[in-house]
Amino acid sequence: MLEVKDLWVKYRSQHGRSVSAVRGVNFSIPDGTFMGLVGESGCGKSTLGFAIARLLNSQQLEISGSVLLNGEDLIKMSSRELRKLRWDKIAIVLQGGMNAFNPVLKIKQQFTDVMKAHGQGRAEDRDQRIAELLRHVQLDPALLEAYPHELSGGMKQRVAIALSLVLNPELVILDEPTTALDVIVQKAIVEMLQELQRHMKFSVLFISHDLGLVLEAAERVMVMYAGKIVEEEPVEVLLEGAKHPYTEALLSCYGDPQAKELRFKGIPGSPPDLSKPLQGCSFVPRCSKAMSACRELEPQRLELERGAVACHLYTKMQGGIGK
Numbered sequence: 001m002l003e004v005k006d007l008w009v010k011y012r013s014q015h016g017r018s019v020s021a022v023r024g025v026n027f028s029i030p031d032g033t034f035m036g037l038v039g040e041s042g043c044g045k046s047t048l049g050f051a052i053a054r055l056l057n058s059q060q061l062e063i064s065g066s067v068l069l070n071g072e073d074l075i076k077m078s079s080r081e082l083r084k085l086r087w088d089k090i091a092i093v094l095q096g097g098m099n100a101f102n103p104v105l106k107i108k109q110q111f112t113d114v115m116k117a118h119g120q121g122r123a124e125d126r127d128q129r130i131a132e133l134l135r136h137v138q139l140d141p142a143l144l145e146a147y148p149h150e151l152s153g154g155m156k157q158r159v160a161i162a163l164s165l166v167l168n169p170e171l172v173i174l175d176e177p178t179t180a181l182d183v184i185v186q187k188a189i190v191e192m193l194q195e196l197q198r199h200m201k202f203s204v205l206f207i208s209h210d211l212g213l214v215l216e217a218a219e220r221v222m223v224m225y226a227g228k229i230v231e232e233e234p235v236e237v238l239l240e241g242a243k244h245p246y247t248e249a250l251l252s253c254y255g256d257p258q259a260k261e262l263r264f265k266g267i268p269g270s271p272p273d274l275s276k277p278l279q280g281c282s283f284v285p286r287c288s289k290a291m292s293a294c295r296e297l298e299p300q301r302l303e304l305e306r307g308a309v310a311c312h313l314y315t316k317m318q319g320g321i322g323k
């Protein structure tokens, strides 16, 4: 349903410095799939999510490639065409989404405004739909008469999710939707989201820096590093063993929960500066398995039986590189 092909996003600053935040990304999200996107801070996750929804200010960036939603290229669409498509076909929920409500409007009004703007039906039908959505996110419809400040963070995020579903979108992009919430509320919201997704059959792109949360929430996972997807797989395949050394390192950060002493490990070093030209594999300085070819050639995405990986270890296994 969603197909992203060779997507590049480069931010331009006034001082001539540019940052390549998304560098040739390819993937697709089939209908009704819960896809996770994970990676360290600054690897380009939000830029990718925003680029798909065409929510980036195009005057300050260069964007190329295509984002096909049921065959229609969003990158080529005019602002008018995009306005019709947002909420209706694609909706986005942000980490700060719960603070994005208008503080002087009751919750109900925030739903009504979106529905009216998209020409949605009679007042009674609207009211019925809004109440039904609130029940879907396990909130009492009486809360529709509340102002945003009267709700807790978890409740507001549930409302933000309900609002994103108001026009029955085909794809919902959630960017760190639970990061500001405690782990118990996080888990409850993820479970609710899975339930909603199964029931309403939309596709999800769930963006988070928390691999543990993504593994719990999603069916498939994409791992992003320095603007590229370095591994993509169904969760159960990834849990059998990561292929890319970066994914392996991310997984090992969680340690063994059964161990007597809980130790948190980090990944030594830091991600590369995306404003500088990169040569070879961008993970080389932090990779314990790097070979000389990794310093020279950028690994390309290699399609596997149930996923994909961009790492020379796999090119080598297939006889592609000798060093």
Ligand SMILES: Nc1ncnc2c1ncn2[C@@H]1O[C@H](COP(=O)(O)OP(=O)(O)OP(=O)(O)O)[C@@H](O)[C@H]1O
Binding pocket: 011, 012, 019, 020, 021, 039, 040, 041, 042, 043, 044, 045, 046, 047, 048, 209, 274
């Ligand atoms: N408006 C902008 N102008 C210039 N550079 C930007 C802009 N927004 C993001 N960047 C840069 O693009 C790169 C990717 O940032 P992005 O926010 O997409 O990453 P992220 O993985 O979502 O990180 P985080 O989880 O911290 O939000 C970073 O180097 C960041 O500094």
